[in-house]
Amino acid sequence: MATTLHIHPTAELAPRVLLPGDPGRALLLAQSLLQKPRMFNHNRGLWGYTGAAADGAPLTIQSTGMGGPSAAIVIEELVRLGAERIVRVGSCGALVDGFALGDVLVAEAAFATDGTSRALGAGELVAGDAGLTAALVAAAANGAAEGDGASGAAAEAPGADDRAPVRQGAVLTTDLFYDPAGEHADPPPRDALAIEMETATLFQLGALRDVATGCVLVVSDLLGPQRGRIEQEAMEAAAIAAGKIAMTALS
Ligand SMILES: O=P(O)(O)O[C@H]1O[C@H](CO)[C@@H](O)[C@H]1O
Numbered sequence: 001m002a003t004t005l006h007i008h009p010t011a012e013l014a015p016r017v018l019l020p021g022d023p024g025r026a027l028l029l030a031q032s033l034l035q036k037p038r039m040f041n042h043n044r045g046l047w048g049y050t051g052a053a054a055d056g057a058p059l060t061i062q063s064t065g066m067g068g069p070s071a072a073i074v075i076e077e078l079v080r081l082g083a084e085r086i087v088r089v090g091s092c093g094a095l096v097d098g099f100a101l102g103d104v105l106v107a108e109a110a111f112a113t114d115g116t117s118r119a120l121g122a123g124e125l126v127a128g129d130a131g132l133t134a135a136l137v138a139a140a141a142n143g144a145a146e147g148d149g150a151s152g153a154a155a156e157a158p159g160a161d162d163r164a165p166v167r168q169g170a171v172l173t174t175d176l177f178y179d180p181a182g183e184h185a186d187p188p189p190r191d192a193l194a195i196e197m198e199t200a201t202l203f204q205l206g207a208l209r210d211v212a213t214g215c216v217l218v219v220s221d222l223l224g225p226q227r228g229r230i231e232q233e234a235m236e237a238a239a240i241a242a243g244k245i246a247m248t249a250l251s
Pocket residue numbers: 020021022065066067089090091092177196197198
């Protein structure tokens with residue numbers, strides 16, 4: 001079996017991959033979405049799994065760890081091993097009003113304010129694959145219509161009826177979760193809906209390596225006018241909903 005310096009496959013890699021940051025979320029998604037999951041990687045604590053998705057074809061779920069440098073290593077090695085379509089299933093902090101904890105957001109582009117994507121040559125804004133993004137939006141809309149998109153927490157939140165069921169737009173990718181300069185080193189670009197740490201790197205590497213990339217995010221934090229942090233149980237339910245959206249988009 002082919003191997004790489006950091007990802008040491010212990011099962012086949014599927015050509016389509018879900019990419020959470022959190023290794024625990026990789027395990028949760030593997031247990032929730034895959035038939036007969038097998039460990040794909042455990043080197044460096046970056047848990048990954050391969051099994052059969054709902055459509056019967058193989059799907060790999062591989063964690064990146066946190067931040068662009070770790071994500072860039074994992075994505076590069078997955079591509080070298082044969083990954084063709086990759087969807088990040090991440091968490092984010094909403095920067096604007098209108099989100100509730102557990103909402104799902106499709107990131108169609110990322111403002112590259114992190115060092116990794118910039119080192120890879122990203123300009124100010126880097127986009128994901130248009131077809132994969134459209135498939136994510138469609139899958140999220142269907143999931144929301146069936147009550148399976150945003151989490152129950154979002155559905156019960158005050159003002160939930162006023163929100164579009166699926167939000168799509170640009171996110172801000174940054175290097176710092178804890179920023180000593182304040183909430184953010186720079187005022188966030190006005191049209192960034194949320195902040196997170198890996199999407200610009202994923203999209204830039206996708207463009208460089210000719211691999212289709214997309215991103216669906218769960219709102220785990222409210223950083224705009226309203227403040228809050230999601231509970232673990234609600235995070236897990238929303239992550240499974242986001243994972244289903246990503247799996248459907250890759251079908
Ligand atoms: O939940 P994940 O996918 O790790 O994503 C977000 O969560 C981490 C920070 O808590 C960063 O990796 C950020 O991008």
